[in-house]
Amino acid sequence: MAEITFSGVTKVFPGDVTAVDNLNLHVADGEFMVLVGPSGCGKTTALRMLAGLEEISSGTLSIGGRVVNHVLPKDRDVAMVFQNYALYPHMTVAQNMGFALKIRGESKAEVDRKVREAATILRLGEYLDRRPRALSGGQRQRVAMGRAIVRSPQAFLMDEPLSNLDAQLRVEMRVEIARIQRLLGVATVYVTHDQIEAMTMGDRVAVMRGGQLQQVAPPQVLYDHPANEFVAGFMGSPPMNLVRARISPSEGRVGLVVGDQRLDVPAAYGASHDLPREEGAEVVLGVRPEDIDVVGGDVTGPTLKTRVERREALGAEILVHLSVADAGTARSVAYDEDVAVARPTMLVARMAPQARVEVGDVLTVRLNEERLHFFDSTRGVTLRRECA
Amino acid sequence: MTVSTVGARAPRLTLRRRRQLAGALFALPAVALVIGLIAVPIGQAIYYSFTQWNGLTSTWIGPSTWTQAFHNPNLWTALENNAWLLLAVPFALGLPLLIAMLLHQRVIGWKIFRSIYFLPTAISWVVLGLVAERFFAFQGTLNSLIHFFGLSHVNTNMLGYESTALSALGITFVFTMIGTNTMLFLTGLATLDTSLEEAARIDGAGRWRIFRHITLPHLSRFIQLAFVMTVIALFSALFSLIFVMTGGGPGYATTTMEFLIYQTGFAQGDFGTAALYGLILFVLTAIVGIVQLRLIGSDE
Amino acid sequence: MGRGALFLVMVGVAVVMLYPFWVMIVDSLKSENQFLSGHGFSWASWRTLTSTIPIAQEVGSSTIICAVSILLILLVGLPAGFAFAKLKFRASGVIFLAIVSAMMVPLQAILMPEFVNITRLGLTGGYTGAVLVYAALGTPFSVFLFATYFRGVPDELIEAGIVDGLGYFGALWRLVVPVAIPAIATVTVLQFIQIWDDLLVGLLFIQNTSERPITVGLAVLAAGRTTSIPALMAGSLVSALPAMIVYLIFQRYLVKGLTMGIDR
Ligand SMILES: Nc1ncnc2c1ncn2[C@@H]1O[C@H](COP(=O)(O)OP(=O)(O)OP(=O)(O)O)[C@@H](O)[C@H]1O
Numbered sequence: 001m002a003e004i005t006f007s008g009v010t011k012v013f014p015g016d017v018t019a020v021d022n023l024n025l026h027v028a029d030g031e032f033m034v035l036v037g038p039s040g041c042g043k044t045t046a047l048r049m050l051a052g053l054e055e056i057s058s059g060t061l062s063i064g065g066r067v068v069n070h071v072l073p074k075d076r077d078v079a080m081v082f083q084n085y086a087l088y089p090h091m092t093v094a095q096n097m098g099f100a101l102k103i104r105g106e107s108k109a110e111v112d113r114k115v116r117e118a119a120t121i122l123r124l125g126e127y128l129d130r131r132p133r134a135l136s137g138g139q140r141q142r143v144a145m146g147r148a149i150v151r152s153p154q155a156f157l158m159d160e161p162l163s164n165l166d167a168q169l170r171v172e173m174r175v176e177i178a179r180i181q182r183l184l185g186v187a188t189v190y191v192t193h194d195q196i197e198a199m200t201m202g203d204r205v206a207v208m209r210g211g212q213l214q215q216v217a218p219p220q221v222l223y224d225h226p227a228n229e230f231v232a233g234f235m236g237s238p239p240m241n242l243v244r245a246r247i248s249p250s251e252g253r254v255g256l257v258v259g260d261q262r263l264d265v266p267a268a269y270g271a272s273h274d275l276p277r278e279e280g281a282e283v284v285l286g287v288r289p290e291d292i293d294v295v296g297g298d299v300t301g302p303t304l305k306t307r308v309e310r311r312e313a314l315g316a317e318i319l320v321h322l323s324v325a326d327a328g329t330a331r332s333v334a335y336d337e338d339v340a341v342a343r344p345t346m347l348v349a350r351m352a353p354q355a356r357v358e359v360g361d362v363l364t365v366r367l368n369e370e371r372l373h374f375f376d377s378t379r380g381v382t383l384r385r386e387c388a
Numbered sequence: 389m390t391v392s393t394v395g396a397r398a399p400r401l402t403l404r405r406r407r408q409l410a411g412a413l414f415a416l417p418a419v420a421l422v423i424g425l426i427a428v429p430i431g432q433a434i435y436y437s438f439t440q441w442n443g444l445t446s447t448w449i450g451p452s453t454w455t456q457a458f459h460n461p462n463l464w465t466a467l468e469n470n471a472w473l474l475l476a477v478p479f480a481l482g483l484p485l486l487i488a489m490l491l492h493q494r495v496i497g498w499k500i501f502r503s504i505y506f507l508p509t510a511i512s513w514v515v516l517g518l519v520a521e522r523f524f525a526f527q528g529t530l531n532s533l534i535h536f537f538g539l540s541h542v543n544t545n546m547l548g549y550e551s552t553a554l555s556a557l558g559i560t561f562v563f564t565m566i567g568t569n570t571m572l573f574l575t576g577l578a579t580l581d582t583s584l585e586e587a588a589r590i591d592g593a594g595r596w597r598i599f600r601h602i603t604l605p606h607l608s609r610f611i612q613l614a615f616v617m618t619v620i621a622l623f624s625a626l627f628s629l630i631f632v633m634t635g636g637g638p639g640y641a642t643t644t645m646e647f648l649i650y651q652t653g654f655a656q657g658d659f660g661t662a663a664l665y666g667l668i669l670f671v672l673t674a675i676v677g678i679v680q681l682r683l684i685g686s687d688e
Numbered sequence: 689m690g691r692g693a694l695f696l697v698m699v700g701v702a703v704v705m706l707y708p709f710w711v712m713i714v715d716s717l718k719s720e721n722q723f724l725s726g727h728g729f730s731w732a733s734w735r736t737l738t739s740t741i742p743i744a745q746e747v748g749s750s751t752i753i754c755a756v757s758i759l760l761i762l763l764v765g766l767p768a769g770f771a772f773a774k775l776k777f778r779a780s781g782v783i784f785l786a787i788v789s790a791m792m793v794p795l796q797a798i799l800m801p802e803f804v805n806i807t808r809l810g811l812t813g814g815y816t817g818a819v820l821v822y823a824a825l826g827t828p829f830s831v832f833l834f835a836t837y838f839r840g841v842p843d844e845l846i847e848a849g850i851v852d853g854l855g856y857f858g859a860l861w862r863l864v865v866p867v868a869i870p871a872i873a874t875v876t877v878l879q880f881i882q883i884w885d886d887l888l889v890g891l892l893f894i895q896n897t898s899e900r901p902i903t904v905g906l907a908v909l910a911a912g913r914t915t916s917i918p919a920l921m922a923g924s925l926v927s928a929l930p931a932m933i934v935y936l937i938f939q940r941y942l943v944k945g946l947t948m949g950i951d952r
């Protein structure tokens with residue numbers, strides 16, 4: 001068991017592809033760290049460098065205080081779970097799980113004991129003599145886990161271990177893996193592009209994009225205080241609404257103009273956020289779909305007049321797509337994978353299924369004034385002042 | 389936190405280097421074997437083709453060995469024999485194609501028939517040559533068949549005459565190739581999507597049209613491969629047949645390039661000229677071989 | 689054409705393809721006199737077979753030569769195929785192509801220098817020279833087949849082994865080879881039939897009559913034209929048997945090997 005530190009780790013593939021760019025990340029002993037990000041952002045590469053399967057171009061990587069840049073995989077004492085499990089097809093479940101121990105030269109009795117112990121934890125006891133071919137997807141996944149845990153390694157490395165399972169099994173194994181990790185207390189780096197896995201499994205989540213680390217924080221912090229537009233758009237489904245707004249100061253409150261409507265937000269944001277002061281300066285306003293409700297008549301708080309364009313019933317909730325009356329200047333920002341695209345100002349609101357909204361309705365909606373986000377309009381970073 | 393620096397120092401071998409070194413080491417025995425027993429002899433053959441060589445001592449002659457060789461009528465006879473034998477290739481491809489189509493109909497017992505048809509593939513061409521000799525012999529099966537069909541006054545002895553020996557060799561060659569080529573075509577047919585044929589049948593296409601426009605194009609890669617393998621066999625695998633059936637005769641009637649090399653080298657002891665003939669054979673097969681390499685290559 | 693007619697045609701083809709076996713069986717069941725007169729059957733040629741042809745020694749030689757050559761081909765071909773597929777090194781692509789091209793070189797093209805080289809090394813007496821030549825001729829194809837096969841093995845399987853503590857040699861021996869059994873079977877069967885049935889190499893590179901393989905023994909007797917046909921046919925049948933058995937059991941590996949690289 002040990003901590004893992006990436007400091008300034010960079011990987012450049014031949015052909016000048018920078019897959020990981022100056023990664024600084026510390027995984028504490030026993031911590032469950034989730035690496036998340038869109039396809040091609042360098043998650044797998046980061047993990048493979050940690051395993052010793054890929055060379056590090058620059059920077060230092062250490063496991064348990066030992067720099068491992070040039071240490072062979074077998075001497076790193078880490079265990080890896082692959083996306084396709086990579087079970088040894090010619091070995092039984094027990095042989096698969098005990099293989100690393102056998103190579104290490106442990107006695108047969110010792111190997112046997114550890115395999116049985118792991119099999120109990122994973123509820124694989126009755127399958128020990130089967131070949132991988134004769135197992136279901138979920139069972140294979142467990143064997144892959146078992147192969148990792150019998151070794152009691154310094155760290156677990158997992159690359160999208162659940163992506164080959166069907167939805168229900170995935171939910172089950174999500175819980176299972178988190179349980180086992182907590183039980184064993186081994187530092188874990190878990191790669192996924194599934195934000196639900198990231199939210200539910202990690203002690204902390206590291207969001208990557210284009211080889212660069214965007215933010216590392218506990219899941220709820222990540223959700224409540226995204227460091228930039230990308231993280232805001234990536235975590236949460238549907239993602240946070242991001243709307244371009246102009247500053248228009250008014251007495252006691254922070255005044256904003258969205259489209260051709262005025263929106264007043266509490267003055268407190270002026271203190272907690274580094275908002276521009278000059279009239280007409282642009283910011284990006286972020287609001288989560290669950291922080292938008294329909295209100296009737298005169299209410300206080302930031303409200304917008306909108307029209308219902310689309311209504312998606314999801315059973316437990318409905319998603320209402322709203323267009324904001326637009327003077328032609330306002331645009332909203334959305335992230336499609338990792339490309340920013342501009343669209344006419346639209347908001348998505350999450351509502352209870354009882355809400356009586358129909359396409360074409362003109363609604364006044366109120367934004368939850370406690371939970372607004374502001375981002376720099378050019379760099380996309382949050383304008384929130386770090387409060388210690 | 390104290391950071392140990394053991395793994396920080398770059399070792400002599402980086403991880404990638406280590407992998408590449410392992411790769412090179414693993415490939416080495418194969419490379420050595422191929423260089424030592426195939427590549428080097430090609431180089432030697434080129435050198436010795438310009439010399440007079442009896443296997444022990446060689447004297448440099450120069451390019452005149454080549455001009456002389458091309459003035460040797462035996463070389464031309466052998467080349468001519470090889471050219472005539474090429475006429476067997478359409479049969480060595482056409483018959484297996486028909487047989488494969490038959491098997492593909494999957495009538496009762498087709499699996500047994502398949503095994504039977506492929507069985508001669510396992511037998512040495514030495515043995516098949518012996519059997520062929522029995523077939524063509526004066527008292528052999530061929531004459532029995534002719535008599536059976538009422539032509540009792542006709543007696544053939546195809547291997548005995550210069551005019552017919554090569555044809556007998558060609559017929560035997562076709563027989564020996566049937567198993568392998570049928571196997572290739574049957575594999576090709578098995579990969580054919582039957583829904584294509586059915587769709588065409590529903591569209592009212594006749595048998596011939598389906599064969600011509602669906603089956604044949606689909607088989608083209610397999611036919612190409614079979615063609616190449618057949619031609620290469622024709623140039624370099626007839627030795628066993630010739631050795632037991634005719635010994636190259638009567639006269640030079642069944643002496644092909646490969647047999648000429650053997651005779652020149654081992655019967656006449658003229659190693660230099662034999663090496664030269666070998667190079668000519670090499671060029672002939674290389675031409676066909678390049679076609680096959682492109683077949684394999686286009687796969688990747 | 690109806691199904692019935694089709695069946696008859698297939699029977700007809702079967703008769704033609706079985707003709708060699710029929711000839712061998714019928715002609716071997718005759719004494720020399722019965723063969724010449726064309727009437728009668730006897731076990732005579734079978735009874736005297738071991739005195740006409742040193743059949744036990746020749747079958748034994750063939751077996752040893754096949755076994756050692758194939759072992760050598762596998763020992764050399766498996767690591768090379770693994771290297772070209774998974775451990776790319778500098779110029780490995782070009783070297784691979786060169787080795788595959790060697791598949792196209794007929795032995796006759798290099799026969800003279802090869803013969804002289806092997807003779808100079810003093811290896812043309814017993815099996816050694818022939819084994820080396822067979823191994824060299826079989827290596828290009830086996831390297832090609834193994835490399836093609838190993839490309840289909842996921843990288844992760846090897847990486848899992850490496851993370852578990854294996855070196856590359858361990859990965860080859862303990863993970864890749866066990867997974868490659870079908871490819872090994874294909875190479876073994878193809879090479880067995882090839883080598884068992886070969887004449888040229890055995891004829892030239894094994895000078896000791898007492899170490900001659902069966903195919904060479906038959907061919908030499910046949911070419912001499914003094915041995916009785918029934919005895920030759922009995923010998924032929926004996927020589928054909930092992931290859932036929934191997935072939936019937938492992939038919940599907942043979943087909944796989946022949947079409948390697950073009951069928952998907
Ligand atoms: N061996 C390689 N050679 C060259 N480029 C590579 C190599 N491996 C990965 N890359 C590139 O590096 C970048 C990061 O790849 P990586 O596999 O780490 O992404 P990922 O985040 O794991 O994506 P995914 O979610 O799709 O698995 C990609 O642009 C990829 O094309």
Ligand SMILES: [Mg+2]
Nearest residue numbers: 043044045159
């Ligand atoms: Mg990945």
